[in-house]
Structure formats: C-alpha cells, structure tokens
Amino acid sequence: MKSRSAIIPVFIAAFLFSCGENGKAKAEIDQNAAENDSIQETVSVTIPEEQLTTAEYEYEVVVPDLQIAWGMDFLPDGSMLITEKSGDLIHFENGQKRQVEGAPSVYNRGQGGFLDVAVGPNYESDGWIYFTYSSEAGEGEGGNTELMRAKLENNQLTNKEVLYKATPNTTRGQHFGSRIDFDTEGHLYFSIGDRGDRDVNPQDLTRDGGKVYRLNLDGSIPQDNPFIGEAGAKEGTYSYGHRNPQGMIFNPETNEIWVHEHGPQGGDEINVVKKGANYGWPVVSYGINYDGTSFTDETTGPDFEDPIYYWVPSIAPSGFVYVTSDKYPELKGNLLVGSLKFQYVEHMRLDGKKVTAREKILEQIGRVRDVVQSPEGDIYVSVEGKGIVKILPKQ
Numbered sequence: 001m002k003s004r005s006a007i008i009p010v011f012i013a014a015f016l017f018s019c020g021e022n023g024k025a026k027a028e029i030d031q032n033a034a035e036n037d038s039i040q041e042t043v044s045v046t047i048p049e050e051q052l053t054t055a056e057y058e059y060e061v062v063v064p065d066l067q068i069a070w071g072m073d074f075l076p077d078g079s080m081l082i083t084e085k086s087g088d089l090i091h092f093e094n095g096q097k098r099q100v101e102g103a104p105s106v107y108n109r110g111q112g113g114f115l116d117v118a119v120g121p122n123y124e125s126d127g128w129i130y131f132t133y134s135s136e137a138g139e140g141e142g143g144n145t146e147l148m149r150a151k152l153e154n155n156q157l158t159n160k161e162v163l164y165k166a167t168p169n170t171t172r173g174q175h176f177g178s179r180i181d182f183d184t185e186g187h188l189y190f191s192i193g194d195r196g197d198r199d200v201n202p203q204d205l206t207r208d209g210g211k212v213y214r215l216n217l218d219g220s221i222p223q224d225n226p227f228i229g230e231a232g233a234k235e236g237t238y239s240y241g242h243r244n245p246q247g248m249i250f251n252p253e254t255n256e257i258w259v260h261e262h263g264p265q266g267g268d269e270i271n272v273v274k275k276g277a278n279y280g281w282p283v284v285s286y287g288i289n290y291d292g293t294s295f296t297d298e299t300t301g302p303d304f305e306d307p308i309y310y311w312v313p314s315i316a317p318s319g320f321v322y323v324t325s326d327k328y329p330e331l332k333g334n335l336l337v338g339s340l341k342f343q344y345v346e347h348m349r350l351d352g353k354k355v356t357a358r359e360k361i362l363e364q365i366g367r368v369r370d371v372v373q374s375p376e377g378d379i380y381v382s383v384e385g386k387g388i389v390k391i392l393p394k395q
C-alpha cells in the first residue's frame with residue numbers, strides 16, 4: 001500500500017467546504033491537523049490542466065429562469081424534461097416551459113430533492129421515463145433515495161411505479177447520489193451516496209447507500225447480480241464502497257458504466273463500475289476530511305478497485321458526458337464533467353481508460369449541476385441560478 005499523495009493547503013479546504021457539494025456549511029479548520037497531514041509525494045493519477053482545444057466555446061441560454069435544474073433528458077421529439085431540485089418536473093417544448101402534473105413528492109433537504117430524470121432506452125415502444133429523488137416514504141423520520149418509472153400523457157405523469165426505495169430514512173442532508181443510466185443489455189443503473197454515514201453504509205452489503213445499483217428496466221433484480229443469495233444482502237447492489245456519485249455514463253467504446261463521485265477533500269474520483277467491486281470508501285481514499293484531518297492513511301489496497309482518475313483539489317463534480325457528437329470535433333471521444341465548486345465544465349481527453357489531458361471550458365459560468373448530449377448531438381449544461389445553456393463552438 002502506498003500512502004496518500006496530495007498536499008491540501010488549508011485555504012483550499014476552507015474554500016471547498018464553503019462552495020462544494022452543499023454550498024452552505026462553514027469550514028472549521030483544524031490547522032494543526034492539516035499541517036501534519038501534508039505529505040509531499042508525486043501524485044500519479046491526477047494531472048494539471050493545459051490548453052487542449054484550438055476551438056473556443058461560447059453558450060446560449062436555452063431554458064432561462066431555473067433554480068437548481070438537477071437533471072435533464074430529451075424525448076424523441078427533441079423536447080426536454082427537467083427536474084428542479086425543489087420538486088417540480090418541467091417539460092420544455094417549443095420554447096415554452098410547462099410544469100408536469102403528478103410529479104412525485106420529494107424530501108427537499110440538504111442535497112436531497114428531485115434528482116435525475118432519464119428517458120428509457122425503449123421509450124418509443126414502451127413510454128417509460130425514470131426518475132430519482134429523495135422520498136419520505138416508509139418508516140422513520142427523514143428520507144432516502146427512491147427510483148420511479150412513469151409515463152408522460154397529456155402533461156401528466158401516469159402509470160407511476162416505485163422501483164426502489166432505499167432504507168432507512170434519515171434526516172441527514174448529505175449524499176443521496178443520484179444518477180441514472182442504461183447499458184445496451186436491458187439494465188438500468190443508478191447511484192445512492194453514503195447518506196452522510198460513511199462508517200456504516202458503504203462497506204455493508206446488507207445496507208443501502210454508498211452503492212451503484214443494477215436493475216432490469218421493470219425494476220426486478222437481474223439474477224446475475226453479484227450479491228444474489230448472500231445473506232441479508234441488498235441484491236440490487238452492483239458495486240459498493242462509493243461515497244456520492246453524481247455523474248454516470250455508459251461508455252460506448254468500452255461498454256461499461258462509469259461514475260464520478262464526490263470524495264472528501266482532494267479525493268473526487270472517476271471509477272469504472274465493475275460487477276461486485278469495492279471502491280474503497282471510507283477505508284481507502286486519496287482525500288482527507290474537509291476539516292483537514294485524516295481518516296485513513298491508505299489510498300489503495302488489494303481488496304479495492306482504484307479510480308482511473310482523481311482530482312486534487314476536488315472540483316465537486318456533477319454531470320458527466322461521453323461525447324459522441326460530430327458537432328464538437330475536439331471533444332468527440334472525450335469526457336465532460338461539471339464542476340459545482342469551480343463553476344466550469346471540465347474537458348478530459350481520453351485514451352481508452354486513461355485521462356491524458358484536461359482543460360476548462362465555459363469558465364466562471366456558475367455552479368454546473370448537469371451536462372448532457374442531446375439526440376441531435378448538442379451539448380447542454382445546467383447551471384444553478386442561470387438555467388440550461390447550449391455549448392456552441394465559437395465561429
């Protein structure tokens with residue numbers, strides 16, 4: 001095992017805690033602990049930024065006047081479904097926003113609320129749309145992440161079916177996940193974060209939280225999931241030891257689900273999701289606590305799957321795209337990641353499963369909550385307090 005390899009200055013810890021995932025809490029810095037924790041080694045997986053593209057990018061606001069548009073996806077007619085974290089589902093069609101009736105009631109607390117929306121892979125034949133949100137359903141005070149599918153008819157959600165509800169409810173406001181994506185073999189994947197209970201949830205297969213789940217499109221559990229038949233196991237679990245994944249893609253080159261996840265200070269990661277794998281949280285991490293103290297000396301170990309990339313400092317990633325569009329030749333085949341904390345979109349050049357270079361685009365645009373590619377190949381970015389913008393290569 002090697003030891004942690006990042007240097008995290010105290011002022012960055014303070015900045016991150018005030019501007020990152022939550023954006024509300026104040027940092028309480030333990031200066032002595034932070035100084036003691038500065039280990040000077042070469043970082044092997046994280047790389048500096050550079051100018052990658054000769055193209056420059058600008059944007060136009062397509063959907064104005066949104067607060068926190070947490071998730072978005074496109075129907076085959078080109079119209080857009082948008083979740084507002086506070087609970088509204090919006091259908092944006094022909095330049096007009098309409099509030100969809102019958103959206104699920106959400107537990108809008110901390111990082112929870114109306115989360116992702118994903119139009120199903122067989123939408124044109126079956127009409128299913130998938131949603132994640134935090135829900136108070138079930139026993140106990142508070143909420144936890146829930147997955148629903150429903151159909152959209154006459155501006156109403158109909159045929160609503162709850163496919164998964166994580167337990168137990170808790171009043172903690174942290175780490176609900178949650179992104180939804182699909183492979184090409186009839187599976188849905190979604191993420192739930194550790195719910196602010198890192199010492200209990202992520203490493204325990206009998207508990208929800210800190211997991212990536214794999215279900216069939218009707219919500220049933222695939223019989224080849226890795227923990228089928230294990231005593232007490234949450235059998236929807238596909239991988240575990242995650243902290244708070246808020247970005248998920250299906251990589252069409254490798255046929256894999258990839259996630260990025262918020263780490264602690266200096267430990268945001270990109271992980272290739274493998275069946276039954278343990279991503280280590282909180283036993284191993286490249287990060288330290290936001291107050292500057294250390295919770296583990298280990299960054300890796302034989303029982304754990306390493307990230308393919310980690311960020312130092314943390315960028316607070318949200319939204320993830322593998323670009324396949326011909327409209328952005330210099331982005332094609334690469335990754336885009338939104339940064340809540342530093343308020344830009346990160347372009348990461350990929351060589352197979354290796355990030356070889358990175359740069360910022362749309363700098364200072366605002367807290368980026370989601371990034372998607374439309375069926376027409378346009379890239380849309382949700383920016384908190386601004387709305388949804390389309391990226392345009394500068395002419």
Ligand SMILES: [Ca+2]
Nearest residue numbers: 269279280281
């Ligand atoms: Ca990890």
